[in-house]
Amino acid sequence: MTGNRQPFEHSAVDDAGRVTRRDFLRVLGAGAAVAGLGACVEPPRERILPYTARPPEITPGIATFYATTMILGGFGTGLVVKSREGRPTKVEGNPHHPASLGAAGVFEQASVLELYDPDRVRIPRPREGVGGWDAFARDFALLPASGGTEQGRGLHFLMEPTASPLTNSLIERMRTLHPAVGFTFYSPLAFTGAMEGARHAFGRPLQPVYDLSRAAIIVSLDADVLDADPFCLRYARQFADGRRLRSRRDAMNRLYVAESAFSTTGGMADHRLPLRAGDVADLAKALLAATATPEEIRPAMPLLSQPTPDGPMASWVRAAAADLRAARGQSVIIAGAQQPAVVHAIANALNAILGNIGTTVRFIEPLLPTESPEHALATLAAAIDAGAVDKLVILGGNPSGTAPADLRFGERIRSVRSSAYLGLHHNETALDCKWVLPALHYLESWGDARAYDGTASFVQPLIRPLYDGRSVDEVLAVCGGWPTTNAHALVRELWSTQPDFTVLWARSLERGVIENTASPPVSAALDWAGVLPVLAAEHQRAARDSIEVTFRLDPKVLDGRFANNPWLQELPHPITKLTWGNAAQLGPDTAKRLGIETGDEVSIAFGGGRISIPAIVVPGHAEMSITLPLGYGRSGEERTARDVGVNVYPLRTRNAPYILSDARVRGVKPGSREPLAITQGHFTMQGRMIAREATLAAYRADPRTIAPAHEPAPSLYKPAVKSGEQWAMTIDLSVCTGCSACVIACQAENNIPVVGREGVLKRREMHWLRVDRYYTGAAGTARVISQPMACQHCEKAPCEYVCPVNATVHSPDGLNEMVYNRCVGTRFCSNNCPYKVRRFNWFDYGSGIPEVLWMQRNPDVTVRERGVMEKCTYCVQRIRRAGIQAATERRALRDGEVVTACQQACPTRAITFGSLDDPESEVSRSRRQERSYEVLGELGTEPRTRYLARIFNPSPDLTV
Amino acid sequence: MTSSPAHRIDTPIVLDTDDDDAQLTDRLLAPLRSKSKVWYALLALSGAGMLLFVATSVYTFVGGIGLWGNNIPVAWAFAITDFVWWIGIGHAGTFISAFLLLLQQDWRASVNRIAEAMTLIAVFNAALFPVLHLGRPWFAYWLLPYPATMAVWPQFKSALPWDFAAILTYFTVSFLFWYTGLVPDFATVRDRAGSRGRRMIYGIFALGWRGSAEHWQHYRIVYGLLAGLATPLVISVHSVVSMDFAITQLPGWHSTIFPPYFVAGALFSGFAMVLTLLLPVRRVFHLEEIVTARHIDAIAKMLLAMSWMLIYSYVCELFIAWYTGDPYERYIFLQARPLGPWAWLYWAMISANVLAPQLLWWRSVRLSPLALFALSLVIQFGMWMERFIIIAGSLSRDFLPSSWADYRPTWVDLGLLFGSIGLFLFAFLLFLRFVPFIPIAEMKELRREIRGTA
Secondary structure (H helix, E strand, O other), X not given: OOOOOOOOOOOOOOOOOOOOHHHHHHHHHHHHHHHHHOOOOOOOOOOOOOOOOOOOOOOOOOOEEEEEEEEEOOEEEEEEEEEEOOEEEEEEEOOOOOXXXXXXXXXXXXXXXXXXXXXXXXXXXXXXXXOOHHHHHHHHOOOOOOOOOOOOOOEEEEEOOOOOHHHHHHHHHHHHHOOOOEEEEOOOOOOOHHHHHHHHHHOOOOEEEEOHHHOOEEEEEOOOOOOOOOOHHHHHHHHHHOOOOOOOOOOOOEEEEEEOOOOHHHHOOOEEEEOOHHHXXXXXHHHHHHHOOOOOOHHHHHHOOOOOOOHHHHHHHHHHHHHHHHOOOOEEEEEOOOOOHHHHHHHHHXXXXXXXXXXXXXXXXXXXXXXXXXXXXXXXXXXXXXXXXXXXEEEOOOHHHHOOHHHOHHHHHHHOOEEEEEEOEOOHHHHHOOEEEEEOOHHHOOEEEEOOOOOEEEEOOOOOOOOOOEOHHHHHHHHHOOOOOOHHHHHHHHHOOOOOHHHHHHHHHHHOOOOOOOOOOEOOOOOHHHHHHHHHOOOOOOOOOOOEEEXXXXXXXXXXXXXXXXXXXXXXXXXXOEEOOOOEEEOHHHHHHHOOOOOOEEEEEEOOEEEEEEEEEOOOOOOOEEEEEOOOOEOOOOOOOEOOOOOOHHHOEOOEOOEEOXXXXXXXXXXXXXXXXXXXXXXXXXXXXXXXXXXXXXXXXXXXXXOOOOOOOOOOOOOOOOOOOOEEEEEEOOOOOOOOHHHHHHHHHOOOOOOXXXXXXXXXXXXXXXXXXXXXXXXXXXEEEEEEEOOOOOOOOOOHHHOOOOOEEEOOOXXXXXXXXXXXXOOHHHHHOOOOOOEEOOOOOOOOOOHHHHHHOOOOXXXXXXXXXXXXXXXXXXXXXXXXXXXXXXXXXXXXXXXOHHHHHOOOXXXXXXXXXXXXXXXXXXXXXXXXXOOOHHHOOOOOEEEEOEEEOOOOOOOO | OOOOHHHHOOOOOOOOOOOOHHHXXXXXXXXXXXXXXXXXXXXXXXXXXXXXXXXXXXXXXXXXXXXXXXXOOOOOOHXXXXXXXXXXXXXXXXXXXXXXXXXXXXXXXXXXXXHHHHXXXXXXXXXXXXXXXXXXXXXXHHHOOOOOOOOOOXXXXXXXXXXXXXXXXXXXXXXHHHHHHHHHHHHHHHHOOOOHHHHHHHHHHXXXXXXXXXXXXXXXXXXXXXXXXXXXXXXXXXXXXXXXXHOOOOOOOOOOOHHHHXXXXXXXXXXXXXXXXXXXXXXXXXXXXXXXXXXXXXHHHHHHHHHHHHHHHHHHHHHHHXXXXXHHHHHHHHHHHHHOOXXXXXXXXXXXXHHHHHHHHOHXXXXXXXXXXXXXXXXXXXXXXXXXXXXXXXXXXXXXXXXXXXXOOOXXXXXXXXXXXXXXXXXXXXXXXXXXXXXXXXXXXXXXXXXXXX
16 A cells, blocks of 8 residues: 555445445455545545445444454453444453453453554465465365265364354364364363362362352462453452442452462452462362361361461461351352362362352353363374374464473474464464464454353454454364355354344344353262362472472463564563563562572573573562463564563473472573563652552541541632533552553553563653552562552643643643644653653654554544653543534533543453542542542642552451 | 052952053964964864764754653753753853953953853853754744744743743843954954955954944943843843753752752853863963963852852752651652762762862962863863753652653763764864954953053
8 A cells, every 4th residue: 555546446336336345344444544644645536436325334433333252262251342444443341241341351452453463374375385275175175075984084173272152063063074083172271270170079070150249258279360360350340349448338358369479369469378389289278177167177187287387378377267267158269270170179179168159159061171281282292193193273372382392292293294274473383384374363253252151152353354364163164175164154054043043143243242141050069089089199399498480371471372462562561560571570588599689580491491581579479489471482473572581381391381390490690681671660659658558447447547638739829610521530449450451451542652672671661551560568478559540630730831832731621631733842741740641752653563553543543753742631532522422412421421441441440430520420429438549649739530549458367 | 440459459460461552462363363283183073073963963853852861751861961051051151251240350351251152152052952852843943932823822831931031032142242342352353354354254243343432432331231131141041941940840850949059050060161161271372471370260269169059059958858858859869869879970979069179278279270170170070960960860760669760871862962062162162263262452451450551
């Protein structure tokens, strides 16, 4: 596209003067990139026609919203995606879907950029020879309609486990028609420990589904349930609803967390016990012994040792046990996904004993395969060695990059005669396979999915496929040689057997959820016979004086699949605030023991693998334990992901995919690596009352000690008379977990550029909204408090009176407005902003990026040029749109009608936004709460954003 | 200029020569005719510096402020430090030429033109930086109050338009004042000119001066008026520049002592620069009898006095920061600066501005050109560091610890700083070559006053 005379070959109007929807969408999607740029496109000399005949639901300039589903880790999360001029630009949650409840986390928000990733695979191509889907089908498809037990021998599919009804039905069909075809399911996101634990405790594998809204006491055994769980958006909301105090009289739940790494769930804990991941089993046993009565655990008594009488572990267990006993039926114990089956079994036993099953936890039939993914892959590896695999089709995932190192899976793929990879990127697996096939992004696909609780929903596309891709379902159909290979037809075909299909189809596409499809709970009765053997078995843990190594999915790139997404690379890690790379996380004492500090390196060796990775000291991290985030150091052809961070997969083996006890760890000082790109180097509040917190007891006793009463500073001027809407925001620190979904949402909504690693090292990140993370408490019992910080829209804004050219002014409705085209870039405003929330375009960040990425940009928000300041605008584009709508309808704006991007994304509903001129609006009411305060209020800036102090609920038995 | 002869018996000698008018004139015009190799060498060196400045400026215009080391929170660093440093340096010139004129201090006669030229070049140098450091410098004219079609005026509550007005005023008045004083001397050069071309050029600049009584009367009045206008500028301009910082909320900037503190600092670094320039010039052109020990001694004493004003300001700041109990103020003054990551810079500054000038209590130091020259360089470096610590240091440790960050200059920052020094020297060397830098008319007048009317 040159942007000059004829930007696109096809006109939206065909010769008969009719426009087809597909063409219109496709052409608009391409043309909008040019138009949105404001490039001076002259009209062509030939006669042109305006878009008068167009699909009725599309008006250029007005967004349309479509419900769809994103599948991650096999489970679906329902979303509502905003489409402008035929292309998706922003992802929001779907309030009707149980996995979203209206929220969208970092992966969901960032997924829209993945659609426009310039490094996507575009055409199906073999390493040698003719490309194209037909050529692929010739090589791989089974002969149609011929069954028989031998047909398809040698054909093997390796795919990610999925709960999608369509995919599973196609797999079933394949297995029925061609039993010789093999299927292996592998993904580092698939954890089978919970199902194993259920098998031990209840006799068969089951999937636990929690209801934290009914839990007064929550005990997490290394479970990052609020941020790293397929249902985490829902759990976060449920948890927050149990903590969101509206007055002193409200009740609050209590969260106990024992974990090795510092997670956001740990950050919300009332009592956090840093503990090595390998020692959690011992903790679980101690907890079981302390909580249940001897009568209840008689069969297991001999196997449960007593904890040491002193020490933080013992007191934690005592307090948790006391609370659990007092909250039978209103408590829940959650075991971490990467913990061994014994921990899950104990958690199940405890939940059963305490009567929690049926209230705070229920069990459903597993929706994913129950076989451990590492085991399944090992079986496939053996089959490949035995020559049983002739054609290997890999549908998604990245097994070459993420398989256990001792399987040397990349080599094995290369040894298969014929192999094909369906994926979004030319990653490690694509490089090993003979065929590379372009996958469809979910925003371009038809399909269906199941959420973690079984609720089904459809996947519908918002844009015609950008490239020549196919979805997983379509490739299965192609390989099966079946007549229908179009996903739309396939999914309709599958669901057409439902009663009243036409109505169901329309309604489900509209709402984004297929009603009454949640899995029914199954009964789960504790059977000690299954638990005792696993309790008795010796489990591996690191020796007292050796350092254990754990592998964790990174909260930004997960197992590496999002490493090419610059938004996610630049998103600061919720706890370490590290960007563009990973680091080994360890506790201060362990660092001292190894003789290193943050920025130095650790060298870790195990099996045949050795890695050298920079270290970062995390106060509160369990000692004698190191956390290695997966997903970095990629070696495919993705330009953003390549070589960012360190690949830790070489240490991850089949038998120890999560917790490694026998690695050799050595400190290396000074490190040879480049410095860590951290966005927040200072992590204490220096005694300043910035992010306030208090215990529930203190709050109830005297709320005024927590937050000073607000009094405006004396002024020479008469107070301004304000009428009309007065926008304000409140952020509740009690429920903010620090997950940073708001940061990505803001980036997507406001066209915020990415500055890259060098930019972050120079402290020039452009995020308008940042999440500050402070450590509080003593080193050994460090706690974390997260505070989202964006422009406070001060009524007495210090930035406004120092701008020499009137580029930042105050609107009548209370917004501090930034006028980009007047700014000359003196940066005086940034100097006078005490919150340092203003950002400057040091370079022309908006240009020089691949054109396809322009399609994601929000046309309602200016793309800023070099030399101008920018900052949070309270999503003024949304305010104005709503205002225009209301004015057109001759009515006032309703409370809740304007929702900022950050507010909409937040899983816990920590952000409230609205107008102060309505004294009963949510934001007005929240400001009247006793725990509301202004950050740096003593400066007299009169910010419109207020914070609600975090109240946490420690047990009276434990000193904090 | 008259003062009673009795007053002068005890004071050191201000003009130590037996020359008569003609000889004095010849002597003072001699530098304009010299073909000194040293001059050419220095011109080449400073020319290289000037080219460095041009290159880094153009690079910045084209590439963006991202080429510097600035970030958020340290949005102002080297460029603004350079700006304040250069403006400060300029103040001593006006002090000597205008202030001392009104106070009828004769010893200003021989040094005032060099000092004033120093001011002009320094102010010009300084004025480049606020334009350079803009994100969109092609819109710099928006800081001018002109009737725009957009009907938007500058925002006058901000200190930057005040800066703009102050610097423009300062440059204009200083230039007029300097030029007025030069007119009789340009006429002298014209009258003594060797070639026709020289006569014509200097004739144009002399504006037709004939030396008549009427001319002299106009001269006296205008010179006196401009001195009167320029004198308050000595106080006001750097006060306004200090308002760039004082009107903000930032701990370390938000301080009412800033105007007098900055003016004192300006005079301090300005006098140091006068010494840096005067001592070599005096030596190279053999003008020890014109710019005598009295001058040097006087300037050295001013330096010492200014250093004590500065010491008072430092102590005041520290005490008030502690006395207020404000945690942010205390942190900046009692923790971040003396003990933080740039503590070495802070203590170097203290050594340069507080300790080193105390050497001036000793007369032997005051009368030793070598010692004074070295000291003047140390002081100017110390003053640059002081500006940097105030500007970048305060920004890097402000209210919310989450936004604390440090700053590293890039080669472009350093190139602009050293390039501006090169530019300054280049212009100064041209001044020495083409303009009579010791005021001929004023020296002749002074000679008559001292020796009687011979």
